[in-house]
Amino acid sequence: MDTAAKRVAIEGDLTIYTVREWRDCLARVLDSHTLLEVDLAGVEQCDTAGVQLLAMLKLEADAQEREVVFRNVGPSVLDLVMMFRLHGLLGLSGVVAGLA
Amino acid sequence: MTHENPLHTFIAEARDLLRAMEDALLQIEDAPQDAGLINEIFRAAHTIKGSAGLFGLERIVGFTHVLESLLDHVREGALALDSGRVALLLFCGDHIQQLVDHCEDGALSPATLTQGEQLLQRLQAELGTLARGGDAPASAVAAHWRLSLRFEREAYRNGIDPYAQIAYLAKLGQLLHVETVTSGLPGLAADPEECHLGFEVALCSAAGQAEIEAAFEFARDDCHLRLLPPDSMAPAADAAVAAPAVAAAGSAQAPRGTARHGATLRVDVAKMDHHINLVGELIVASAAARVAAARSDAAAMREAAETLAQLVESVRDSALNLRMVPIGATFERFKRLVRDASAELGKDIALTLRGGDTELDKTVVERIADPLTHLVRNAMDHGIETAALRRQRNKPATGQLLLEAYHDAGHIVIEVSDDGGGLDRERILRKAVERGLVAADAELAPQDIDRLIFQPGFSTAEAVSTLSGRGVGMDVVRANIEALRGSVSVDSVPGQGSLVRIRLPLTLAIIDGFQVGVGDSTYVIPLEMVDECIELGPGHQGAADGCLDLRGEVLPFRRLREQFRVAGAAARRESVVVVRYGERKAGLVVDRLMGEFQTVIKPLGRLFGGLPGASGFTILGGGDVALILDIPGLMRQMEARHA
Numbered sequence: 064m065d066t067a068a069k070r071v072a073i074e075g076d077l078t079i080y081t082v083r084e085w086r087d088c089l090a091r092v093l094d095s096h097t098l099l100e101v102d103l104a105g106v107e108q109c110d111t112a113g114v115q116l117l118a119m120l121k122l123e124a125d126a127q128e129r130e131v132v133f134r135n136v137g138p139s140v141l142d143l144v145m146m147f148r149l150h151g152l153l154g155l156s157g158v159v160a161g162l163a
Numbered sequence: 164m165t166h167e168n169p170l171h172t173f174i175a176e177a178r179d180l181l182r183a184m185e186d187a188l189l190q191i192e193d194a195p196q197d198a199g200l201i202n203e204i205f206r207a208a209h210t211i212k213g214s215a216g217l218f219g220l221e222r223i224v225g226f227t228h229v230l231e232s233l234l235d236h237v238r239e240g241a242l243a244l245d246s247g248r249v250a251l252l253l254f255c256g257d258h259i260q261q262l263v264d265h266c267e268d269g270a271l272s273p274a275t276l277t278q279g280e281q282l283l284q285r286l287q288a289e290l291g292t293l294a295r296g297g298d299a300p301a302s303a304v305a306a307h308w309r310l311s312l313r314f315e316r317e318a319y320r321n322g323i324d325p326y327a328q329i330a331y332l333a334k335l336g337q338l339l340h341v342e343t344v345t346s347g348l349p350g351l352a353a354d355p356e357e358c359h360l361g362f363e364v365a366l367c368s369a370a371g372q373a374e375i376e377a378a379f380e381f382a383r384d385d386c387h388l389r390l391l392p393p394d395s396m397a398p399a400a401d402a403a404v405a406a407p408a409v410a411a412a413g414s415a416q417a418p419r420g421t422a423r424h425g426a427t428l429r430v431d432v433a434k435m436d437h438h439i440n441l442v443g444e445l446i447v448a449s450a451a452a453r454v455a456a457a458r459s460d461a462a463a464m465r466e467a468a469e470t471l472a473q474l475v476e477s478v479r480d481s482a483l484n485l486r487m488v489p490i491g492a493t494f495e496r497f498k499r500l501v502r503d504a505s506a507e508l509g510k511d512i513a514l515t516l517r518g519g520d521t522e523l524d525k526t527v528v529e530r531i532a533d534p535l536t537h538l539v540r541n542a543m544d545h546g547i548e549t550a551a552l553r554r555q556r557n558k559p560a561t562g563q564l565l566l567e568a569y570h571d572a573g574h575i576v577i578e579v580s581d582d583g584g585g586l587d588r589e590r591i592l593r594k595a596v597e598r599g600l601v602a603a604d605a606e607l608a609p610q611d612i613d614r615l616i617f618q619p620g621f622s623t624a625e626a627v628s629t630l631s632g633r634g635v636g637m638d639v640v641r642a643n644i645e646a647l648r649g650s651v652s653v654d655s656v657p658g659q660g661s662l663v664r665i666r667l668p669l670t671l672a673i674i675d676g677f678q679v680g681v682g683d684s685t686y687v688i689p690l691e692m693v694d695e696c697i698e699l700g701p702g703h704q705g706a707a708d709g710c711l712d713l714r715g716e717v718l719p720f721r722r723l724r725e726q727f728r729v730a731g732a733a734a735r736r737e738s739v740v741v742v743r744y745g746e747r748k749a750g751l752v753v754d755r756l757m758g759e760f761q762t763v764i765k766p767l768g769r770l771f772g773g774l775p776g777a778s779g780f781t782i783l784g785g786g787d788v789a790l791i792l793d794i795p796g797l798m799r800q801m802e803a804r805h806a
């Protein structure tokens with residue numbers, strides 16, 4: 064294990080066209096860190112596949128007793144999270160409550 | 164009660180309603196035209212739907228709504244309740260039970276969700292058979308639609324974005340609620356390009372069914388849409404009806420089927436236990452007062468103490484009675500079990516229930532249900548033969564299963580009997596030898612062979628079925644029953660059937676005891692187990708092998724002085740208390756006989772939990788502590804010593 068915590072920034076699109084690459088990248092980092100911070104500030108487009116990947120990452124981390132925290136969640140991601148009511152699962156309840 | 168979570172009240176009421184519905188469904192097979200029963204089933208579904216609506220339990224509302232529509236047609240006589248539909252409705256009841264059980268934690272398994280969808284499909288197929296069914300008429304006013312969306316794995320790759328689909332729905336009306344089904348969501352190792360999400364959508368829209376379906380036209384190959392038509396009743400009106408219905412369900416307007424339970428009052432178990440405890444203290448205090456009064460000279464005081472003691476006794480009886488419930492409700496559950504299992508096993512089994520109004524302590528009732536279930540399953544699985552085999556053996560094709568309860572000498576006896584093949588002693592013995600439970604050349608009486616089935620790790624099933632053979636053996640049944648201070652025995656006649664008999668104490672809290680003394684210590688023997696008291700004569704003294712002659716009968720005995728290592732020499736004239744438990748008798752040698760005494764059982768703490776021969780303790784009127792003897796345990800010890 065390199066270090067305990069690691070920050071990964073997702074840049075560009077988080078959609079069906081890119082989820083496989085991001086999955087590979089996130090899985091690699093999660094493997095060697097107990098805390099993973101995912102910075103979503105740079106996400107341009109997001110679709111259901113993209114949000115699904117975030118949920119899969121969170122579940123995987125829970126199963127391995129590791130922690131994933133999402134930072135700087137922009138509107139492109141938040142729109143989906145709120146409509147799908149996935150904020151609880153993704154640990155974003157605080158963010159969503161702040162908007163209301 | 165004021166602080167009770169209203170959701171818990173809903174859960175409790177819903178369970179009662181579901182039970183009433185199941186009872187009615189089981190009865191309706193014999194009386195398909197009975198309007199009262201049909202109404203009862205309808206009312207149960209309707210009340211559950213209404214109350215669930217008050218709590219915003221969308222899933223329960225959605226499911227019960229379809230069920231209710233079907234029942235409405237039944238009520239109008241448009242649809243007959245044949246056995247297939249009764250079976251479907253029974254499954255629906257089970258499903259609602261699941262939904263109710265998990266309405267608080269929301270932890271529904273994927274299997275339950277799938278089952279719910281399948282049941283809905285079947286209900287809708289039934290509704291579809293009706294001429295006036297089919298498409299719900301497009302309504303002009305905004306109505307409450309429910310959509311279930313499930314996608315093919317390939318959906319994303321085929322250009323479908325569920326987010327866009329649902330966002331489009333918002334143009335048709337107001338999106339009230341979206342619930343994402345994440346139960347199928349895998350970990351990171353799975354293919355992220357595949358769709359693993361499903362959605363439940365509540366939509367308020369004036370659009371017709373065709374219009375909503377059209378929104379998914381483009382995704383038709385990859386999206387499975389199930390559309391639940393709007394409520395026939397406005398939700399507000401529904402809620403207003405529901406509130407009084409919930410209140411009425413448990414009380415005054417008792418519908419048929421629940422009538423036999425009479426008017427009841429729900430009381431918190433903790434409050435009840437506290438009350439029983441206080442009554443226990445009262446008994447002890449009253450005993451102390453009686454002792455003090457007896458020592459004093461004042462006749463008036465003695466008289467008052469006597470009156471008080473009698474009153475306390477009545478209060479005790481009535482308090483214990485509060486905890487007593489008839490075993491009938493537990494018995495009724497087996498109707499369903501037997502019905503389902505008969506179908507599954509391909510056997511024809513008729514269940515007879517007797518003595519359902521026999522009452523026993525609520526705790527005992529609750530804890531006996533599991534062992535009883537196991538015994539009933541065993542009887543169906545291993546006892547009763549298939550119809551073909553029964554004909555071959557010149558028996559009626561229908562196997563008989565009898566559940567019976569009755570009172571006997573301070574105990575309740577529950578019997579599970581069948582007219583099946585009886586225990587296969589040859590196989591039991593072979594298995595016992597294989598497992599090293601008995602020596603290969605042992606000569607065992609038939610009853611001793613039968614008793615082997617209660618040995619740990621013993622299971623005679625040659626094939627493991629879904630019913631029994633799940634690793635829970637008769638030894639677990641025995642342990643559960645003994646934990647309730649009860650016992651279990653089996654009588655079996657080869658080719659004619661078996662009878663399993665469970666003996667249980669009526670209550671776990673208070674017993675009538677018989678006090679005896681050894682040295683300075685006092686012990687209490689449950690009075691109902693005391694058969695007689697005799698003097699240990701000189702002729703008996705030489706009985707060094709631990710047995711004495713009781714009018715020609717061999718009676719094993721044990722000196723309590725030795726059992727509990729009481730210091731000092733034995734009294735000059737010792738007495739023998741002859742105790743009986745079931746068919747067995749034994750003698751307990753004591754210094755003094757001190758008479759009858761009502762006593763509250765207090766459990767032994769963890770420190771003394773393993774003390775052999777004692778089942779609890781009690782505090783005497785004078786403040787001293789006395790052990791309550793565990794007679795079955797002492798007998799087992801004696802038998803082990805003699806074996």
